[in-house]
Amino acid sequence: xxxxxxxxxxxxxxxxxxxxxxxxxxxxxxxxxxxxxxxxxxxxxxxxxxxxxxxxxxxxxxxxxxxxxxxxxxxxxxxxxxxxxxxxxxxxxxxxxxxxxxxxxxxxxxxxxxxxxxxxxxxxxxxxxxxxxxxxxxxxxxxxxxxxxxxxxxxxxxxxxxxxxxxxxxxxxxxxxxxxxxxxxxxxxxxxxxxxxxxxxxxxxxxxxxxxxxxxxxxxxxxxxxxxxxxxxxxxxxxxxxxxxxxxxxxxxxxxxxxxxxxxxxxxxxxxxxxxxxxxxxxxxxxxxxxxx
Numbered sequence: 001x002x003x004x005x006x007x008x009x010x011x012x013x014x015x016x017x018x019x020x021x022x023x024x025x026x027x028x029x030x031x032x033x034x035x036x037x038x039x040x041x042x043x044x045x046x047x048x049x050x051x052x053x054x055x056x057x058x059x060x061x062x063x064x065x066x067x068x069x070x071x072x073x074x075x076x077x078x079x080x081x082x083x084x085x086x087x088x089x090x091x092x093x094x095x096x097x098x099x100x101x102x103x104x105x106x107x108x109x110x111x112x113x114x115x116x117x118x119x120x121x122x123x124x125x126x127x128x129x130x131x132x133x134x135x136x137x138x139x140x141x142x143x144x145x146x147x148x149x150x151x152x153x154x155x156x157x158x159x160x161x162x163x164x165x166x167x168x169x170x171x172x173x174x175x176x177x178x179x180x181x182x183x184x185x186x187x188x189x190x191x192x193x194x195x196x197x198x199x200x201x202x203x204x205x206x207x208x209x210x211x212x213x214x215x216x217x218x219x220x221x222x223x224x225x226x227x228x229x230x231x232x233x234x235x236x237x238x239x240x241x242x243x244x245x246x247x248x249x250x251x252x253x254x255x256x257x258x259x260x261x262x263x264x265x266x267x268x269x270x271x272x273x274x275x276x277x278x279x280x281x282x283x284x285x286x287x288x289x290x291x292x293x
Contacts, residue, residue, distance in 0.1 A: 003020070004092050004100045006036070015103055020101060022169075024169065026166060030073065034088065036083075036088065089125055092128055093293070104132050129260075129289045131255075144172045144173075146172060150178050160218035160222055162289045164222050175229070211233050254284050256282055
């Protein structure tokens with residue numbers, strides 16, 4: 001597995017490094033430690049700052065890479081100047097990264113990446129999966145609680161397979177959540193005759209079956225990997241985003257895993273601003289899984 005660890009010198013980046021160290025990864029996993037420095041024109045009036053910033057950035061990522069090598073990783077380091085949004089996305093594509101790992105907040109060079117518009121761009125447009133790490137208990141302490149949200153779509157299945165194919169700390173539990181949501185056509189108000197109670201019940205049953213099938217499919221893949229699983233079906237009483245976040249908070253999840261695209265039911269959660277909102281507002285780490293381009 002090829003991991004691109006995008007960091008600055010913030011506490012959030014320290015949490016990302018700690019999480020990387022705490023969790024088991026597939027044999028042969030390599031890590032490239034990347035930091036992005038502001039363009040030189042920001043301090044053009046003081047030329048020596050350009051060299052000083054570059055030196056300190058290089059020292060920082062070199063030190064982190066050395067620590068990772070001491071933990072058994074194949075690790076390298078890199079400093080790039082420019083806009084974090086473009087540099088991280090482009091570099092992940094260029095190097096064929098499987099996963100971009102970042103802290104949830106930052107300061108200095110990467111602040112716009114881990115907060116605000118750049119975060120949305122990376123989560124939305126990265127050519128691979130992205131995990132936004134939030135500080136919490138170390139994964140090695142007692143296993144992890146991983147919440148997988150699924151609607152049965154191809155991308156949700158990819159997320160389930162991603163979980164199944166990785167090693168996890170002993171004692172890890174995966175809770176599989178599907179939101180029951182049926183959407184009536186916008187022209188229902190003019191439908192003649194209108195949808196009656198029996199037809200509404202039929203729609204509800206179909207929506208429930210979709211959620212049950214989604215959970216069964218994902219659960220089979222994860223159970224085959226020997227991981228402990230539990231299931232949760234939620235009848236929609238709020239937006240899918242709110243349902244996922246509430247479930248994660250109530251259960252004490254360490255990580256939310258979602259597909260990058262979806263269909264039906266929780267499509268609005270899996271697509272566009274909803275996935276960005278979950279990555280932004282979750283109290284735990286969030287991984288958005290997508291097929292590597």
